[in-house]
Amino acid sequence: MEFIWRVNYFSALRVESLEGEFIVFQREAGKTHFLNEIGLKILSILDQSPATLDSLCRELSEYFTLPPDTHFSAQINRTLQRYEALGLVSRVKENA
Template sequence: MHIWHLNSNQSLRWKHWGDQSALYQVASGETHFLNPLGVSILMQIEANSSNLDQLCERIATEFDCSIDDDLRNQITASLMRFDELGLVQRQRNDDLVA
């Protein structure tokens, strides 16, 4: 299983308006507009590097919903997209043990 964490090479700036959020990625100069789920995923990872199961548990608690395939798929898709954008990085658990 992978552990997800914020890309340490990124400097990020947030702006929130109600349930809308923008994230400015300083290194790339890109601005990303995120829905509440995307914001929560990144905030959860920023607070504590996590694997998918841990993220699902925290997100389900925050949004008061059950952990089902739909939630897992949405979180996984978001993580993959955030990885493509260079916002997060994944590392295998066994890479952490030296």
């Protein structure tokens, strides 16, 4: 079973760069988050188009020239679940 992930209200996020790290203000929740470049890229890819974990990992691997492996995929999955708990992303539908 595979989920499709989308970002919630990317335009309502305030993003500022501080020496290569990113701070993000989530207006709806009034919360501040600290992201590295990969963390922000996840949100920006999902803002362009909702994606499955596999396609998201492919895009990230290409962008950062990282070899795709299962460890990387598991790490991104954990990040998505964390983002979901924070209300930054949600699963829009699932395919059997």
